Ligand SMILES: Nc1ncnc2c1ncn2[C@@H]1O[C@H](COP(=O)(O)OP(=O)(O)OP(=O)(O)O)[C@@H](O)[C@H]1O
């Protein structure tokens with residue numbers, strides 16, 4: 001039983017910091033070195049898979065901010081990925097392919113959608129919130145399906161990847177990967193700063209005890225809405241990268257299954273830890289890749305595994321790795 | 328007479344057929360310590376809930392500091408200085424004791440729309456919080472997770488959070504419930520030190536504490552106020568004796 005061997009200072013939050021602080025360092029070091037695996041052949045494949053990991057880690061980080069830290073179980077986060085992707089796709093189709101501009105539009109579009117849908121969804125709590133975010137996600141999915149001018153349900157192929165300051169930086173797969181990884185790092189550092197800030201403290205407090213927070217004068221609503229918008233924008237960045245990487249965007253970006261996958265990444269990795277979201281995203285992307293080689297019903301195998309982790313390791317993968325129950 | 332800090336006008340609330348608050352009209356003047364006593368289930372907590380905005384009354388008005396707050400939610404009332412503590416401890420168990428109180432300080436200092444900077448290290452917030460903790464003998468516990476504190480310490484933390492808000496009116500729902508004899512004594516000391524500086528509505532079963540501290544006492548039975556007056560007036564009130572104090576001996 002791990003529970004008995006609790007160190008004397010487990011009541012004090014600073015005591016276990018040093019070992020925990022190593023986790024993100026190791027995580028990012030591993031991601032930075034992972035392309036070396038390409039040296040054994042199939043470099044293109046390895047880089048593509050790693051890039052996918054980094055991209056979904058960005059989206060999972062975004063969801064962890066809303067779900068893990070804010071307690072907002074959004075079941076429609078794939079919509080933001082789709083919106084970020086379509087922002088890139090539609091502009092490229094119209095001859096605009098400046099990376100900075102595309103990224104800016106992807107951020108603005110996903111942020112606005114989060115603001116509008118969050119303002120309504122956050123009036124509800126619990127299961128209602130899950131259902132209404134699912135409904136908004138499906139709405140976005142059907143709108144994308146109906147975009148006849150941009151491929152409808154077939155999707156839209158990007159003629160070329162975005163350029164940065166006139167350079168086609170993204171043409172090289174290795175450069176693309178390291179750009180994605182740099183963005184992941186930026187998003188991660190931003191999320192950590194936000195969680196530690198005055199704003200983040202109120203957000204976390206409202207998840208833990210809403211009544212207490214109201215009793216000291218905090219209305220959780222604006223804090224949750226802001227977190228939801230930031231969260232949606234992070235998923236929007238992921239969508240932009242995903243469309244650029246695959247040079248393709250389609251309604252499949254925003255299915256409810258994809259939204260479910262994001263929730264799984266966050267829960268499996270260990271909620272509210274940020275590191276866990278990255279870990280969970282990498283794990284799910286790699287597992288999907290591995291299992292879908294055998295069967296398209298990979299979720300049938302994956303499902304029971306997930307249940308086991310959630311039942312027996314409340315801190316998720318991160319909890320298992322660090323020997324602590326973080327949940 | 329000066330305008331009361333808090334005025335209740337026929338405040339009424341029912342749960343189904345049960346009338347938990349029955350046309351309660353009550354004035355609390357600035358600076359007084361007003362005790363609210365009554366048997367279990369009399370509706371004391373229900374009244375505090377309506378005053379603090381935890382739930383709405385069916386009818387009646389609540390005026391605080393010259394403003395009608397009847398329709399304001401809890402957080403808006405807290406911002407105006409109408410602050411409560413809970414009979415059943417309500418804290419943030421996975422935040423440190425210091426952070427629990429520092430959040431109150433953060434609420435009082437306005438801006439929480441700050442996305443950078445480590446809030447836990449802000450001395451401006453922590454200094455006030457440490458003062459409130461020290462006042463309640465919790466200074467040594469500041470860096471413990473609130474959830475790991477003893478029952479008595481949690482009760483005191485609850486009070487420290489309320490104090491850090493520097494309220495105009497403090498609604499205390501049985502702050503001594505479950506406290507040991509020495510802890511109760513210390514709390515009476517803390518409350519009498521607060522007296523005068525801050526107006527207090529105190530719900531308490533500990534009659535010794537109530538009669539030692541209160542300027543005025545109201546007696547609530549079956550949701551209705553049956554008497555209001557100085558401790559001496561209430562002690563000698565025949566109706567109160569038979570309805571409440573009499574039972575207790
Ligand atoms: N949410 C609720 N729904 C239904 N009935 C309730 C609710 N809250 C309180 N009551 C009932 O209202 C009555 C008054 O309860 P309240 O908690 O206000 O009493 P109290 O005076 O604070 O008692 P105590 O001294 O035990 O704390 C009780 O009969 C209680 O069962």
Ligand SMILES: [Mg+2]
Pocket residue numbers: 371372373414
């Ligand atoms: Mg009560």
